[in-house]
Every structure is written in structure tokens, then in C-alpha cells.
Amino acid sequence: MTMIDVRGLTKRYGLDTVVDDLSFTVEAGQVTGFLGPNGAGKSTTMKMILGLAAPTGGSVTVGGRRYRDLPVPLTEVGALLDAGALHAGRKARDHLLALAAGNGLPRRRVDEVLARTGLDSVAHRRAGGFSLGMRQRLGIAAALLGDPRVLIFDEPVNGLDPEGIRWIRDFMRSLAREGRAVLVSSHLMNEMAQTADHLVVIGRGRLIADTGVDEFLRGRGEGTVLVRTPEPAEFALRLTATGATVREGPDSSLVVTGLASEEIGKLAAYHGTVLGELTPQRPSLEDAFMELTQDSVEYHGVTA
């Protein structure tokens, strides 16, 4: 079921087009990774979904309605845009109580989300003393208050330690398993490869790809095969003779394109070549992403 519907969304600040005719949907029951380099327009898009920024053109609906027309917003959409958006002097529980009160949610919801995010023991501490990981959890607790069907997280793993990253990753997966639509932005491609089911990739505010993670990887060039043998030069000749492309890999290995590992194995057996390693290499999401967004990053670094 389509939970977020973005259609022809455009945002201009003066002459700057931050989001450019962007269309995509976010479906229930899966994690949709919202990918793009810094400055690609991810946060601006999320703000427009939540009605915080007004689109210059196009429209965005959540569950078929504009955000501001939702009768009880927190029961439909939970969002974590910035974990630092807390009053340092306010206790965690009071922070959540205020948000719950604003939508007439019962107090017990506050205790439930504190328990679910593992914050019950620090509920009566002031948010100013919280670590980044705890702030993230509090932000997620706030997003869950109304038990919403749609969840939106902006760069939730930024700055977290590995344990915190894993916690958030598992948490998002479990939210999607419960049938919720989860939209997660990130500029870390490999992070998304492990979390997302579907990818929406943008660069310079434009849609670059809207596809499943597996299709995304499969569609981006063929895989390569890493081959190790005691006689690399000789075997390389035999490989090229079959039409495969061979280049030198690390530690005098061979990187073969255009021939599946199975066929390489058969070829080696036929010629009696000893193989030390035969590993198909999945193209990394990182590589695929770099290839895709090469033209759309705001500033290129100069490679020495």
C-alpha cells in the first residue's frame, strides 16, 4: 500500500533548485532507503512531506492527505529529523508527555515507547546529559508515540557507534515487519544495503533511481570474479582467449569480467590449472552509487 506519495515535488530557494520535479512512493511493510550525497535535497524533501517547508511546485501526501490535514498527525506519521532537537533542561519523560498531550495521546503511550526504546531507566533525567545514542532513541520514542503507520528518519545512524547503528538497523527492520512504511535517508550506501528493501536515489534534487536494492545492484554492470592461481600470467592468457576481460587484482590475483565463476572453474579444470581462490564479487552499492551520482554531487574533490 502506498503510504507516502511524492509527485513532481519541486523546491526553489531563489535561483537555487534544491528539489527538482521529484516523484516516488513509499510503500507499507518495507524500509525505503532515501539515498543521495550531502546537499542532494533529502532533508528538504522530508521537510516538505511533514509540511515544514512549502513546496514551490508539486504535491506530497501521506495516506492520501496533506500532512497538515491529518486529524491526529502523530497517529499517522512519526518522524525523527534531528536527534538534537531537545530542550536540554527538560526531562525525557516530560519531552514525550508534551508531544503526547499535543495530540491527546494517553500517558501510558509515553511509558510504552520509553520501554520499547530502552529508555525507562533514564526517563527522569534531563535530555541535556544524554549521549547521542540516547538522543536518537528518545527521538525514535517520540516518533513511535502515536503508533503511526508511517515512519520517517533523517540520517538516523549519523555519528553513532557500531552498537547503536546495529540497534537502529534492527529496529527499522522490525518496524517494517510490523507492516509500517519506513523512509530512511542516508548518504551511506552500504548502510542502506543492509537495511533497505527499496531504494530511492536522488542527486541534485532529481530522481536518479527508484528500485529494489537487489535490482539496483544487478542493474549496475556485471559482477567480476576474483581468481588466484600460482600461474596467473598463463591462466590470464587462457581466460582472454575465451573472450573474458582480465585485469590485475591485488596480490597478483586476477579480476575477471565477462565469465561466470562456474565457467572459470571448468576452464581451470580442463587445463589442469591449480586455483587458490575463485570468488564472485558483488558490485558494492557504494560503487554503483558513485557511478550513478558522479555528475550530481555538488562539489568534486580533486584526486591526487
Next chain:
Amino acid sequence: MSARVVFFGHALHAEWVKLRSPRSTWYTLACLFGVGIGITVLATGRAGEVYGSASAAERLAWDPTGRSLTAYLVAQLVIGVLGTLVVTSEYATGLVRTSLAVTPRRHRLLAAKVVVAAVVAVVAGQVLMFACFLLGQGLFASQDVPHARLGDPGVLSAVVGGGLYLAAIAVLAIGLGTIMRATAGALTTLVGIVFLVPALAGLFPSWFQGLLDFWPSQGAAAVFATVPDPAYPHPWLNLGGMCLGIAVVLAAAFVVFHRRDV
């Protein structure tokens, strides 16, 4: 279970929880009373000497009520801090986005902030002005200088009007905070309005002099006096004019809050 529709009352409740939960609110209120009481003691403590050496004309204009309420001059700044922070603390942290996600109807959110802060400011302003009055009169009486009672003509009006004056300044500060979106900018502007403009009153062109009749610390402050000032024969009119001006600032705040991206 939970609400099917969200009402203004929910937004009010949320703003009340937000205002009462951080310690800074209570520190600011404590500061308001500390400053108010302290200045009242300073302003009335040596009244015996002052009155003793005063001329006959000065004794005729002796206004024990107005003297006991002079703390308003500084108190208006402290209560302004309270009003400003209701909005600017949310801009400083980014919490304003969370608040708007909870209450996407922007007018409703700002109105809830204004109402909650104004109610707190009215209560705080009234309690402070009554406390200053009673303390000041007690100190006057102990020094045997003329003092006033709440039942005396014009006294209740001055004390109650003083409390409302302070609450109005708090509302002005909310408006400035919303327009400026930053604590420092809003407070600097407030200082400019309540201190700088009155101090430089003589420099302004004549058309501006008319506005000063309704300006904070100027004409609008005539409400604190019980001895009639010939320049301001109807002090409540001057206070009303100030409130009208503040309403204009607040209206501008509502417009920009509605239109701006956050």
C-alpha cells in the same frame, strides 16, 4: 482511548507541559521576583531621608504607590525573557519542527504558546506588583512617610494595571521572538524598545513624539502613578494604546510564522 480529532485544548496542554518542565522557566520566575523585591527595597528603603529633605512641591507630588512599583522598569525585561524563550528556545534547538509535526496548524501552535505564556505572565505580573506594593508601603509606614492603602483612590487601578503592563510586555517579547527566531536578537530589540527609545526620546521627530505617549516605560507607564500626570490624564488609554501596538507586532508574528519554512 486517544483522541480522534485534535483540539486547541490539546495544544494548550502541550504548551503548558513544555513551559513548566524545564528548570529555566522557574529560574526566570525566581529572578523576576528576586529583582522585583530587591529593587522595591532599594527604592523605598531610604524614603524617610528622601521625604525629609524634600521641598513642599515635591511632598505634594509624593506618590507612594508609584514609588513602590518602580521595580517594573527592570521586571519588564525579565518577564520579557520568559516570553521570548517560549518561542526562541524551540528555534535554537530545532524543537519547533517537532512541535509543528505535532500541531501542523501553525496559528494554533503559536496561539497556544501565546495563551499559556500570557496566563503565566498575568499571574506572575499581578503577584509581583501586589507584593511590591505591600512591601513598599510597609517600609514607608515604618519610616513614617505618607503611604497608601489598596482601598485609596486610584491605588488598585495602578497595581492591577502594572501587572497587566508586565504581562503585555511578555506578549510583546513572544511576538519579537517569533519574528526574530533568535533569543539574542529578540532581547536586544526588547531592550531597545523599553530602554533605548525612552532614553533618546528627545531626539525623535515630532510625529514620533505622539507614539511615545503609548510607549513602554513612557506614556504607557503612566498607569503606575496615582498622582495624576497632566501629560497623561487617562493612563489606561495610554496602556491600551501600548496593547494595541503589541497586538500589531503579534499579528505580524502570526503572519510570518504561518508563511516561513522551518
